[in-house]
Amino acid sequence: MLEIKNLHARIGDREILKGLTLTVKPGEVHAIMGPNGAGKSTLSYILAGKDDYEVTEGEVLLNGASILDLEPNERSVAGLFLAFQYPIEIPGVATMTFLKAALNAHRKAKGEGELTTPEFMKLVKGVAEKLNITSDMLKRPVNVGFSGGEKKRAEIMQMALLQPSICILDETDSGLDIDALKVVSEGVNALRSPDRAFVVITHYQRLLDHIVPDIVHVLSDGRIVRTGGPELALDLEKNGYAAYVANAAA
Amino acid sequence: MVATPVRTPAELALAARYPAERTLLPGTADVIAIRDAAFGGVEKSGLPHRRVEDWKYTDLRARLKTFPPAAGAGDVARVRIAAPAVEGDKARRLVIANGRYRPELSDLEDLEPGLSIFSLATALEAGDVAAVAALKLDDAIASNTAVALNTAFMTDGLVIGVANGVEIERPVELVHIAEGASAASTAVRHLVTVGKGARLTLIETIESLDKVAHHSNVMTVVDVGDGAKVDHIRLQLEPDEAVSMTSLVAKIGREANFDTFNAALGAGLARAQIFAEFAGRDSQAGFRGITMLGGRRHADTTLSLVHGAENCQSRELYKAVIDGEARSAFAGRIAVPAHAQKTDARMMTASLLLSEEAEADAKPELEIFADDVQCGHGATCGAIDEDLLFYLLSRGIPKAEAESMLILAFLGEAIDEIQNQAVHDALIHRVEGWLKTRAA
Numbered sequence: 001m002l003e004i005k006n007l008h009a010r011i012g013d014r015e016i017l018k019g020l021t022l023t024v025k026p027g028e029v030h031a032i033m034g035p036n037g038a039g040k041s042t043l044s045y046i047l048a049g050k051d052d053y054e055v056t057e058g059e060v061l062l063n064g065a066s067i068l069d070l071e072p073n074e075r076s077v078a079g080l081f082l083a084f085q086y087p088i089e090i091p092g093v094a095t096m097t098f099l100k101a102a103l104n105a106h107r108k109a110k111g112e113g114e115l116t117t118p119e120f121m122k123l124v125k126g127v128a129e130k131l132n133i134t135s136d137m138l139k140r141p142v143n144v145g146f147s148g149g150e151k152k153r154a155e156i157m158q159m160a161l162l163q164p165s166i167c168i169l170d171e172t173d174s175g176l177d178i179d180a181l182k183v184v185s186e187g188v189n190a191l192r193s194p195d196r197a198f199v200v201i202t203h204y205q206r207l208l209d210h211i212v213p214d215i216v217h218v219l220s221d222g223r224i225v226r227t228g229g230p231e232l233a234l235d236l237e238k239n240g241y242a243a244y245v246a247n248a249a250a
Numbered sequence: 251m252v253a254t255p256v257r258t259p260a261e262l263a264l265a266a267r268y269p270a271e272r273t274l275l276p277g278t279a280d281v282i283a284i285r286d287a288a289f290g291g292v293e294k295s296g297l298p299h300r301r302v303e304d305w306k307y308t309d310l311r312a313r314l315k316t317f318p319p320a321a322g323a324g325d326v327a328r329v330r331i332a333a334p335a336v337e338g339d340k341a342r343r344l345v346i347a348n349g350r351y352r353p354e355l356s357d358l359e360d361l362e363p364g365l366s367i368f369s370l371a372t373a374l375e376a377g378d379v380a381a382v383a384a385l386k387l388d389d390a391i392a393s394n395t396a397v398a399l400n401t402a403f404m405t406d407g408l409v410i411g412v413a414n415g416v417e418i419e420r421p422v423e424l425v426h427i428a429e430g431a432s433a434a435s436t437a438v439r440h441l442v443t444v445g446k447g448a449r450l451t452l453i454e455t456i457e458s459l460d461k462v463a464h465h466s467n468v469m470t471v472v473d474v475g476d477g478a479k480v481d482h483i484r485l486q487l488e489p490d491e492a493v494s495m496t497s498l499v500a501k502i503g504r505e506a507n508f509d510t511f512n513a514a515l516g517a518g519l520a521r522a523q524i525f526a527e528f529a530g531r532d533s534q535a536g537f538r539g540i541t542m543l544g545g546r547r548h549a550d551t552t553l554s555l556v557h558g559a560e561n562c563q564s565r566e567l568y569k570a571v572i573d574g575e576a577r578s579a580f581a582g583r584i585a586v587p588a589h590a591q592k593t594d595a596r597m598m599t600a601s602l603l604l605s606e607e608a609e610a611d612a613k614p615e616l617e618i619f620a621d622d623v624q625c626g627h628g629a630t631c632g633a634i635d636e637d638l639l640f641y642l643l644s645r646g647i648p649k650a651e652a653e654s655m656l657i658l659a660f661l662g663e664a665i666d667e668i669q670n671q672a673v674h675d676a677l678i679h680r681v682e683g684w685l686k687t688r689a690a
Binding site: 109158 | 638643646647648649652662663
């Protein structure tokens with residue numbers, strides 16, 4: 001589904017990813033953990049197509065096709081979704097207008113017609129309800145005035161609407177209290193399916209109690225330095241990243 | 251040796267036109283004297299250029315290539331069937347075609363008691379004392395080139411009165427239409443008096459049925475009585491070939507409310523001027539507008555506000571979206587004399603540049619002599635925020651559509667202040683049309 005091969009990337013003169021390789025198969029949930037500055041957010045932005053970064057080597061294939069030359073919107077309609085660590089507030093753009101534009105872009109790419117307004121409203125309300133997103137929140141501009149938890153829930157709502165095949169969750173747990181973490185995790189778990197995969201980027205093991213990964217990777221200094229099962233996350237929680245940081249520095 | 255300034259073709263055309271037309275224009279000897287004085291000023295100084303501070307960003311001498319002849323009557327049948335600029339606003343439409351008020355094309359049915367509507371040309375011909383008196387303006391305004399040319403050449407306009415205490419529910423819409431295949435110029439003056447405690451919504455649209463280099467000069471003088479509420483909205487919609495000058499002069503009485511919104515959507519060269527004054531205490535006013543420019547168009551908004559009375563509040567918000575090699579200029583000046591304590595004024599202008607060659611100039615000025623005031627101003631200028639754009643793109647929204655959403659959001663802050671829903675919607679519709687053309 002998602003194949004990252006020997007990915008090197010830099011911002012300005014600073015090399016951040018130094019040969020990252022990762023293969024994610026349909027239905028799998030991968031967790032990527034790592035210390036600050038390891039390149040976790042860079043990885044998520046590069047996958048989504050933010051042009052602040054320069055890919056110098058390697059490739060990224062989504063369902064067998066390279067995505068590095070695609071625009072961010074093309075990657076989205078190809079099935080990639082990034083849940084932002086810091087979802088952006090967009091004053092003046094109504095949430096519903098935004099969701100409709102996104103949904104219709106995806107439908108158009110699939111050769112489907114636009115939804116009627118009642119169809120669209122029904123779809124959004126159904127998804128929003130499950131994530132405790134009130135109709136008042138839907139009436140506001142995109143993410144404006146949302147709390148940290150509301151923003152993350154809104155990200156999962158977008159994910160549920162767009163039905164991506166690969167979901168990248170960039171520190172979705174940051175800024176969430178325990179209740180919000182539960183709601184968000186339930187939202188993600190509800191989307192798990194044999195033909196959809198997740199890459200969950202996080203600092204802490206806590207999120208992985210709720211979204212149980214199949215495979216855990218440790219990212220340090222721009223590379224995957226260790227891969228294991230869920231027990232690896234527990235080990236990291238106990239012993240920290242020191243061993244890997246030292247490793248990478250050596 | 252005396253240096254004789256070289257006259258531009260536009261100045262030569264003006265100099266040839268005025269003597270030939272002055273006695274044919276409407277008005278008694280008093281009016282001719284006012285016209286002569288106004289034209290004399292322009293002739294003496296010539297068209298203003300960039301070293302004249304008020305015209306720093308809009309060098310009229312360089313930009314005004316010609317000054318076309320006065321418009322003829324035009325094809326009234328074409329004007330009659332022209333689609334309205336604002337659909338469904340239920341406004342009382344008064345049509346001014348080629349500088350002439352056309353009562354036969356206007357909606358004068360069921361005139362509300364307390365609302366009076368007359369032709370300025372008729373009033374001036376009849377020597378109407380009030381109308382003639384209303385032509386006289388403070389020197390600072392009268393000597394402004396666009397105003398002086400309007401005074402010299404005005405052919406007609408409307409004299410609108412709302413009696414004390416009368417609330418006119420139905421908006422009055424002044425529909426300015428230029429018709430004709432060859433370039434012509436028009437000058438129109440409206441005199442609007444809204445009595446004490448009265449209410450009026452005044453909409454102006456300025457458009458041309460033909461894509462030719464018409465020059466329009468529309469000036470509206472509004473007297474807002476004590477306790478009155480006036481909402482003024484202007485949609486300037488002329489084709490790129492046109493030159494458009496508008497002037498709004500507003501005197502705001504005590505405990506009054508005045509709002510004005512200018513949408514500069516058309517003309518290759520546009521100048522919108524506002525001269526406003528708080529003449530009574532405890533009043534509120536809003537000055538807002540949007541400018542949308544592409545190609546090589548140039549639009550200038552120049553606001554001069556005298557906060558001349560105590561405890562008045564004003565808000566100024568002007569937003570410009572500039573594409574291509576276009577250029578937008580905003581100059582806003584707020585003067586607070588020593589006696590105008592408790593003045594509260596906040597002026598903001600923001601420009602969104604959509605191309606490398608686009609240019610925005612902003613010159614906010616505060617001149618404060620009172621010590622107990624709250625006055626602020628801000629000016630921003632920048633491109634579309636890359637982070638916002640990336641967020642929209644990352645959800646699959648194509649770039650052109652995402653940019654349009656962000657541009658509309660940027661302008662929305664100003665547009666959403668328009669109280670009249672039909673005009674608000676008509677403007678949004680125009681803006682969306684502009685964005686579609688840009689994205690195509």
